[in-house]
Amino acid sequence: MRILKILILGSSGNIGGFLTKSLNKYYEVIETGRKDIDITNKNEVIDFISNNSPDFVIDSAGIADVDFCEKNEDISYSINTLGTMNVAIACSKKNIPLIYISSAQVYGSSENSSHFEQDICDPVNIFGKSKLAGENLIRTLCKKYYIIRTSWCFGGEKCFVKKIIDKKNIPIFMVADMKVNLTYLGDLAKVVLSMINSESYGIYNCTNKGSELKSNIVKYIFSQIGCSKEVFPLPASTLKALAPRPKDCLLNTDLMESSFNIELPSWKDRMIEYIDTIMSLQK
Template identity: 40%
Template sequence: MKILISGSNGNIGSYLTTSLSDEHQIYSFSKSDFDVTNKSQICDVICKTTPDIILHTAAITDVDYCESNESLAYSTNTLGTLNIASMCYKFNIPIVYISTSYVYGDYKSSPYVETDICDPINIYGKTKLEGENLIRTLLNNFFIIRTSWIIDANKCSILKMLDNPSPIVLCSLEKTNVTSIKDLSYFINTIIKTDNYGIYNLSSEDYSSKYDIVTHLLKNKRFDKNILKLPEKLLVNTAKRPSFSAINSTKAKDTFSIPLRRLDDIILEL
């Protein structure tokens, strides 16, 4: 299968470029060659590569940066997705769109399912949800994958925390689960061989607080590093985070007969 991947210099895009290349013909592009805000460039690249499917991973994913750069966030995450979706419509190409659990918002205390109302509380979540809505309006052949806290890749936020000499500062309240990028790659490689289009959550089976997740990881990796556990009201100049953002991935598990791993199993292999 010929697969075009946007955002090849990002965490997810770079991993998928490598992990899927053994089985598929990959055309992977960074912003310099495939700027999602440049519709004519997108059209030229798609016409030259004639992909069977597009994996759209290009996005601004820094939640705080999105909050303070709203126009740029919408331009990249929303309008950029519109440009990709328009080309998919024009050339009848299925799309895989990587979304986020932050599209749901902050109104439940149990894991969100795909049919729950989406009411995001920060700019990042809003721009990604608008991208989803545009895809759903224009296309029938789409996979929207809502991920949780992405870990298990060289550029993931948790490993960046470990590499940074500064103490780790985490909100004491936020509970979530994680999405292993290895599991995400396996899931994508499974679903693109089917026509079971739709929206799917993908995460670990269980959830915990971000503080406990990172503490467990530090213990497992034997890192001597301080974690500052702060209440949300003391985290100034940052975007709002939901106090509970865990997602339920039963639909993905049942539809594609894939196993869902627990947090402990994912952390142990890091």
């Protein structure tokens, strides 16, 4: 039986790197980073994908720094939107299924409820707008695609949890009143595996169970390492310099669960497991 060939764009990033390691166990994985391919160059993307003839393309490339995107609109749209368009064109030409890693921030804010995939999207910052524009181009150009809208991913080598633990001895300031879902990358990889073995194409929300204020998530992380620490809200003067954030940008995952017969555990359970792994490696 022939082993499927999976091309992962953005392998040097945290999500792409994690997916590369996870899928390597089952498939022939072609990992690519910025040094391998410039996704803003349409001809380069088309030639690269054509020459490698993958059975599946996973696009985890792009700029995820929300504040950088807000200050660098041209770069954000060039990579997150036009780069995505180039990948979609290349996949469409060869009829290759495409998995696109998107974001909960394409929805904008919600009031007292979680977003469903069919909800109207009204992003409040350049990052969300550039990702939504990329999504729309995929939907226009491709017949076979999965768009995964996820949120606050943790796990891997460049995880925000590690960065928070590293800051245990210094004051923590952050936007404190935004409620989010979290996604463990190990569970995201399971969903991606299910998609590769399915033809239920479409848009799917993907997060672990539960939601929490960002400030409480940071406090929870510290509590798991036995550290009592206060998280300070950023002053209004600082917030004005940051990109706007959606308030309570939560996701409903019923469609993912029913389509792929998957029910992901709570983010707290996965966070405990992940922190235990980090701490054991530091001993």
